[in-house]
Amino acid sequence: MDIFDRIxxxxxxxxxxxxxxxxxxxxxxxxxxxxxxxxxxxxKPVLCWSLNNYLGLxxxxxxxxxxxxxxxxxGLAYPMGSRMMSGHTSLHEKFERELADFEKKEDAFLFNxxxxxxVSTIDALMDRHDVIxxxxxAHACLIDGARLHMGKRMAYRHNDYESCETTLKRATKLCxxxxxxxxxxxxxxxxxxxxxxxxxxxxxxxxxYKFRILIDDAHGFGVMGPHGRGTSEHFGxxxxxxxxxxxxxxxxxxxxxxxxxxxxxxxxxRYNLRSQIYAKSLPMAFVExxxxxxxxxxxxxxxxxxxxxxxxxxxxxxxFRNMGLDIGPAEACVTPVAVKGGVVEATNIAKDLRENYGIxxxxxxxxxxxxxxxxxxxxxxxxxxxxxxxxTLKTFAEVVAKLKRGEYEGDEIPDxxxxx
Numbered sequence: 203m204d205i206f207d208r209i210x211x212x213x214x215x216x217x218x219x220x221x222x223x224x225x226x227x228x229x230x231x232x233x234x235x236x237x238x239x240x241x242x243x244x245x246k247p248v249l250c251w252s253l254n255n256y257l258g259l260x261x262x263x264x265x266x267x268x269x270x271x272x273x274x275x276x277g278l279a280y281p282m283g284s285r286m287m288s289g290h291t292s293l294h295e296k297f298e299r300e301l302a303d304f305e306k307k308e309d310a311f312l313f314n315x316x317x318x319x320x321v322s323t324i325d326a327l328m329d330r331h332d333v334i335x336x337x338x339x340a341h342a343c344l345i346d347g348a349r350l351h352m353g354k355r356m357a358y359r360h361n362d363y364e365s366c367e368t369t370l371k372r373a374t375k376l377c378x379x380x381x382x383x384x385x386x387x388x389x390x391x392x393x394x395x396x397x398x399x400x401x402x403x404x405x406x407x408x409x410x411y412k413f414r415i416l417i418d419d420a421h422g423f424g425v426m427g428p429h430g431r432g433t434s435e436h437f438g439x440x441x442x443x444x445x446x447x448x449x450x451x452x453x454x455x456x457x458x459x460x461x462x463x464x465x466x467x468x469x470x471x472r473y474n475l476r477s478q479i480y481a482k483s484l485p486m487a488f489v490e491x492x493x494x495x496x497x498x499x500x501x502x503x504x505x506x507x508x509x510x511x512x513x514x515x516x517x518x519x520x521x522f523r524n525m526g527l528d529i530g531p532a533e534a535c536v537t538p539v540a541v542k543g544g545v546v547e548a549t550n551i552a553k554d555l556r557e558n559y560g561i562x563x564x565x566x567x568x569x570x571x572x573x574x575x576x577x578x579x580x581x582x583x584x585x586x587x588x589x590x591x592x593x594t595l596k597t598f599a600e601v602v603a604k605l606k607r608g609e610y611e612g613d614e615i616p617d618x619x620x621x622x
Contacts, residue, residue: 216569227618258585260455276486289483309468316449316459322477331382390419390433396532405442424453
């Protein structure tokens with residue numbers, strides 16, 4: 203069969219099957235206006251809880267000024283080519299030194315995109331004799347990196363100490379036969395649940411087993427810890443984490459990422475990361491803008507922004523829990539409100555929230571989470587106000603009451619697709 207003919211006849215997969223009714227509204231929605239808590243969706247103002255703009259830097263006056271000046275000075279093309287061939291500059295080096303110093307590591311290397319950088323890092327580190335041990339709920343980029351591995355990979359139950367140790371025992375036994383090593387991969391903050399990876403317990407296992415730790419701290423970098431150095435700082439285990447990966451898309455409200463660790467390892471990665479060797483260098487405007495963002499994160503203002511972020515976060519989480527709503531083990535900023543229901547209820551609730559209450563948040567259903575559950579993914583930021591929190595808690599009390607009364611039930615998904 204022709205490939206295109208097969209795809210044309212396909213339902214579209216677990217998510218794509220809804221594309222005819224969902225595009226532009228439930229999926230691929232268009233948020234417009236200034237990035238922040240109050241935006242416009244479908245022509246109406248909404249209170250937005252769906253942006254990873256944790257510290258509110260997207261519209262910070264100094265950031266906007268730096269972004270504009272950097273773009274005007276360099277354009278978005280400079281430097282052309284990959285870092286290795288013709289895209290290397292002193293500013294790239296400076297940014298790497300600053301990131302390494304911030305994370306208390308010997309060296310760091312920039313990624314043009316966080317997702318590809320992580321996939322490529324895992325691929326470059328491993329050979330066929332090595333074993334990858336990873337959390338079963340690791341982010342897609344970590345799973346994709348593990349899939350490239352030609353050797354064994356073993357998952358342990360999410361944040362389960364006993365399962366992790368058992369898996370390390372199996373991996374250790376296998377490596378005794380192959381002569382390989384073990385890389386344990388975890389997240390600092392799980393972006394769907396707000397749970398923290400149990401780094402404090404993982405590092406304790408180093409006393410019993412020989413392995414290296416790589417953490418993806420996309421949702422922790424700039425946010426977690428007394429100085430925003432991430433989840434490893436939060437747990438006081440920065441020295442025990444071998445490779446630290448941060449992303450700019452969350453706390454920095456930008457694009458790209460980095461890996462930090464021992465100089466000899468980072469230097470090896472510079473010459474072996476396929477996603478960086480065979481792709482364009484991070485444009486200078488983003489590098490200069492990243493330096494400014496890191497400056498603010500490291501400053502007293504950064505401390506104040508983190509304080510405000512967690513004031514909003516804790517008020518929301520306390521409010522939801524006091525209402526008896528299930529937000530799971532959320533400790534970081536991401537706050538998932540979980541209720542029972544299917545896809546029809548989820549889309550009806552989304553429509554009610556957006557059209558009648560003026561609240562925009564992401565709705566998560568199967569296959570991202572188990573069937574029969576709905577998650578409203580709330581992402582607090584330092585730019586939100588306590589008034590925003592109060593209104594949202596009041597709204598959710600009403601919505602959950604409606605859900606229990608069966609007001610969101612129906613036979614099919616309401617067709618809200620926006621067609622051109």
